[in-house]
Structure formats: C-alpha cells, structure tokens
Amino acid sequence: xxxxxxxxxxxxxxxxxxxxxxxxxxxxxxxxxxxxxxxxxxxxxxxxxxxxxxxxxxxxxxxxxxxxxxxxxxxxxxxxxxxxxxxxxxxxxxxxxxxxxxxxxxxxxxxxxxxxxxxxxxxxxxxxxxxxxxxxxxxxxxxxxxxxxxxxxxxxxxxxxxxxxxxxxxxxxxxxxxxxxxxxxxxxxxxxxxxxxxxxxxxxxxxxxxxxxxxxxxxxxxxxxxxxxxxxxxxxxxxxxxxxxxxxxxxxxxxxxxxxxxxxxxxxxxxxxxxxxxxxxxxxxxxxxxxxxxxxxxxxxxxxxxxxxxxxxxxxxxxxxxxxxxxxxxxxxxxxxxxxxxxxxxxxxxxxxxxxxxxxxxxxxxxxxxxxxxxxxxxxx
Numbered sequence: 001x002x003x004x005x006x007x008x009x010x011x012x013x014x015x016x017x018x019x020x021x022x023x024x025x026x027x028x029x030x031x032x033x034x035x036x037x038x039x040x041x042x043x044x045x046x047x048x049x050x051x052x053x054x055x056x057x058x059x060x061x062x063x064x065x066x067x068x069x070x071x072x073x074x075x076x077x078x079x080x081x082x083x084x085x086x087x088x089x090x091x092x093x094x095x096x097x098x099x100x101x102x103x104x105x106x107x108x109x110x111x112x113x114x115x116x117x118x119x120x121x122x123x124x125x126x127x128x129x130x131x132x133x134x135x136x137x138x139x140x141x142x143x144x145x146x147x148x149x150x151x152x153x154x155x156x157x158x159x160x161x162x163x164x165x166x167x168x169x170x171x172x173x174x175x176x177x178x179x180x181x182x183x184x185x186x187x188x189x190x191x192x193x194x195x196x197x198x199x200x201x202x203x204x205x206x207x208x209x210x211x212x213x214x215x216x217x218x219x220x221x222x223x224x225x226x227x228x229x230x231x232x233x234x235x236x237x238x239x240x241x242x243x244x245x246x247x248x249x250x251x252x253x254x255x256x257x258x259x260x261x262x263x264x265x266x267x268x269x270x271x272x273x274x275x276x277x278x279x280x281x282x283x284x285x286x287x288x289x290x291x292x293x294x295x296x297x298x299x300x301x302x303x304x305x306x307x308x309x310x311x312x313x314x315x316x317x318x319x320x321x322x323x324x325x326x327x328x329x330x331x332x333x334x335x336x337x338x339x340x341x342x343x344x345x346x347x348x349x350x351x352x353x354x355x356x357x358x359x360x361x362x363x364x365x366x367x368x369x370x371x372x373x374x375x376x377x378x379x380x381x
Contacts, residue, residue, distance in 0.1 A: 033079045038069050041352065043117060043146065049330035049337065050148060051202065052178040052221055053115070053380075055372070059359040060380060062117045062148075066353040068106030073099050074140045083143050095140055101348055108353075110326060112173065114151045115354035115380050118328070119144035121296060122342045141348060148354060149338050150176060153272045153327030155347075160268035161340075163245075164333065167268075177381075180219045182240035182334040188233045190214045199227050203364070205335075219335050240334065253343045254288045264333070264340050272344060273325040281317050283307045289319075296346040297322050323347045354380035 015023070036042075045058040054060070064070075074093050078085055081092035110116060119141060120126060126145045127136040139145075152166050152173065153159040160167040164181060167173070182205075185191070190207055191214075201224050204216040213235055220228070220237075229237045242265050243249055249263035254270075262268065273292065279285050286304055293309065294302050301312045309316045325344035330336025339345065360375035 029079050036080065037064070037072065039063070039065055040355065042358075043148065045148065048202070048219070048335055049332050050115070050150070051180055051219065051332045051335075053150075053176055053331045054148065054354075054357075055360065055362075055375070057361040057363050057370075057372075058357050058375065059361075060357045061355045062352040063355040064352045066106055066108050066355075067110060067350055068103040070142065070348070070351075071099070071102045071104070073101045073142045075099060077143075082146070083139060093140070093143060098140060101141065103348075110151055110154070110350060110353075112151060112154055112168070113176070115148065116151050116326070116328065117146055117148045117351040117354060118326075118345050119349040119351060120147045120342070121344075121346060121349055122291075125337070125342050128337075144349070146351060147328070147338075149328035149330050149336070151326050152329045153339075155272055155274035155324035155326065156277065157272045157327070158269050159272060159327050160270070161264075161266060164265045166329070176331045178221050178331060180221050180332045180334070182242075183218050183220045183225055183228075184236075184238050184240050185216045185218055185228055185234060186213045186236040186238075187216065187231075188213055188235070191216060191228075191231075191234075195231070199224065201227070219332055242334070251341050253339070253341055256287050259284055259287060267340055270327075272327050273321045275321055275324045275347075278318055278320045281309045281319060292321075292325065292344055292346065293319060296348075326350070356380060 040061045040063055043060055043062050045054050045056055045060070048056055074095060074097070076095075076097055077093040083092060084090060085092045121144070123136055123138050125147075126139055127133075130136060153168060157168050158170075165172050166175070185204070190209070191204070193203065196203060202219065204218050206217040208215040217240065218224075218228075225237050228234050243263040245266040246261050247263055247266070248257045248261040250257075252260070252262050252264065252267070254260050270288070273279075273289060279289065286307060286309065290304050290309070293299065294304065299311055303310050309319065324347040326347070327339045328345055329338045329340065357375050357378045357380065360372035361370045362372055363370075
C-alpha cells in the first residue's frame with residue numbers, strides 16, 4: 001500500500017505564468033460575483049432625483065443583507081454585468097431560463113424613510129430613453145433598471161400629499177433634511193458660478209433675462225433658498241407656482257382625470273397594497289391596482305375586460321394580494337420620476353438598502369477638483 005499520497009508530487013509540472021493569471025482572474029470574478037449577489041453591490045448616482053441627499057457622481061455601496069438577498073431569476077448572464085455588456089448594446093443575458101425568486105432572511109425590513117435601491121417595475125420606465133415602443137424590452141425582474149429613492153409609504157399605508165407635505169395614515173411625516181423643491185430666483189444679473197460654488201448651490205435649470213432682471217429656476221433646499229435671499233443682488237426667491245389642489249397632471253398615477261384629479265404636490269389619498277389584503281373588484285380599484293395584478297402578482301392567465309377581472313378564464317369579484325408593495329419618492333421632489341408617476345414597487349423588486357458613499361466625483365469640475373472629499377464614507381440617511 002502506498003502511504004506517500006500526502007507527499008508532493010515531484011513529477012507535477014509547475015503552472016505557467018499565463019495559467020496562474022487565468023486562475024487568479026477566474027477566482028476574483030467568482031469571489032466578486034458572490035459578494036455582489038450576496039452582500040453588497042456598487043452603484044453610482046446618474047440623475048439629480050435624490051439631491052441634495054445624494055449627488056450626481058456619488059458612488060455608493062448598497063447592502064443586500066439588510067432586507068435579505070434575492071435568489072437569481074436569470075442565471076444565464078455574463079458575470080458582473082446588468083442589462084448590457086460593458087460599453088456595448090449587446091444584451092448580457094439570455095432569458096431561456098427564468099427561475100422563481102426567493103428572498104433569504106435579512107436583518108431588517110424596509111422602513112419608512114429608508115433610501116432603497118429597487119428594480120423599477122414598468123416596461124415604460126425601463127425604456128424611457130427609447131421613443132420607439134416597438135424596440136422596448138421587457139427585462140426580467142432582476143435585470144430591470146435600478147432606481148434609488150426614499151421609501152415614504154409601507155404596505156397597508158394610506159398616503160397623501162397636501163401642498164407638498166407627505167401625509168401617511170393621517171399624520172404628516174418627517175421630511176428629509178436636504179429635501180429640495182423648485183424656486184424662481186429674480187436677481188439683477190445672472191448669478192455667477194463662483195457665487196453658487198461658494199454657497200454650495202447647484203447651477204440653475206433655466207435662465208430667462210427680462211427688463212426687470214434675470215429669472216432663474218433652481219432646485220433648492222429651504223436653507224439654500226434663505227442663503228440666496230440674503231444676497232444683495234437677489235430681489236426675490238419664490239416657490240415655483242405648480243398645479244393646485246384638484247388640478248390634474250396627465251402623467252400622474254393612476255392616470256385617470258375623472259377619478260384621480262391629482263398632481264405631484266396634491267396627491268391621494270391612496271392605499272398601498274399589502275400581502276394578504278383583499279379588495280373588491282370595481283372600476284376604481286382596477287384603475288388603481290389592475291396593473292400590479294396583471295403584471296407583478298405572478299398570475300399565469302389574467303386579463304381585464306370591460307371593468308372585470310378574469311383569472312384562469314373565470315371572473316373574479318375580489319382579489320387578495322400575494323405580496324407587499326411600497327411607495328417611493330425622490331428627495332428632489334420637483335425633479336424626480338417616482339411612485340407618483342408610475343405607481344407601486346413590488347416587494348420582489350427590492351434590491352437593497354443604500355449603505356454608504358465610498359467615492360464622489362463632481363461631473364462639472366475639472367480633473368483636479370472633481371473629488372468631493374467631504375462625502376467619502378458618509379452613511380446614507
């Protein structure tokens with residue numbers, strides 16, 4: 001019997017440098033894929049919908065373990081990609097296999113005012129840059145476009161917005177510290193970039209010179225509005241006149257002027273669906289909840305015809321929700337495409353909790369001034 005199996009095989013050829021590099025790269029990709037799926041994933045902020053809480057150019061880590069990691073729904077995918085292969089328009093996945101999704105145990109649940117990353121539900125929102133509807137792609141759940149917003153409404157809540165103030169279950173909720181709204185600023189001349197930089201205020205979205213001065217549209221926090229008012233060359237700082245109560249904004253969810261004459265500042269009341277909750281099937285409820293019943297509740301054969309709901313070919317007069325839903329809003333309230341415009345976020349679309357910023361680059365600055373050092377390792381609140 002050979003008792004020398006434990007000894008090093010003297011005849012085994014050493015690995016080549018190429019083989020060592022390949023093995024190291026494969027190991028790194030596998031390790032990064034597991035960490036990205038199970039624990040944390042890196043994201044960047046591309047739009048100003050969460051300013052000033054999160055800035056364009058912020059790089060952040062999103063925790064998967066807080067709410068519990070989702071099992072993959074689309075296993076045939078190039079590692080460390082999302083919808084497309086880097087730098088191309090080539091799909092990074094094959095949808096030949098679609099697995100049921102489950103969520104591993106987490107350390108907490110989604111709470112009100114959490115900053116949450118999720119897959120935006122609607123087909124329209126996932127193809128907002130493509131005007132040709134024939135080219136729209138219905139992505140699998142885990143590959144839909146990632147959005148980051150603040151959760152303002154939980155399952156079973158009744159949410160309302162009255163003159164910009166969010167009200168939940170009849171009580172006004174705390175507003176984010178750095179929440180922004182649109183303001184019109186009238187000044188003698190256009191406010192210079194140097195002044196705005198010193199005040200830490202983002203450049204205006206629009207400028208309109210007139211005889212009595214220059215009108216500029218800003219997105220500002222209350223503190224920033226007060227700073228501008230204090231400038232000697234500023235004549236007025238007034239909230240932008242938006243739609244009033246009872247005035248309908250065509251893009252607003254649930255998209256029915258007669259039943260829901262709402263807008264972004266005057267909204268609701270609207271009940272957020274909760275798992276196990278039952279509703280009666282009628283025209284109003286189908287307008288409000290019909291999309292989630294047909295698209296996100298995993299019903300195989302479902303359709304709405306003449307204000308009636310049919311599942312498996314049979315008319316249904318009441319419906320019980322199979323999962324929880326959430327209402328998300330951006331902190332930049334007048335510059336955010338959120339639940340006010342496309343509706344509820346299903347629980348199985350939740351990706352994770354915004355955790356901390358690890359890098360921040362100002363896209364408007366030159367090379368040496370790009371880094372926002374003060375934002376490094378800030379926790380997201």
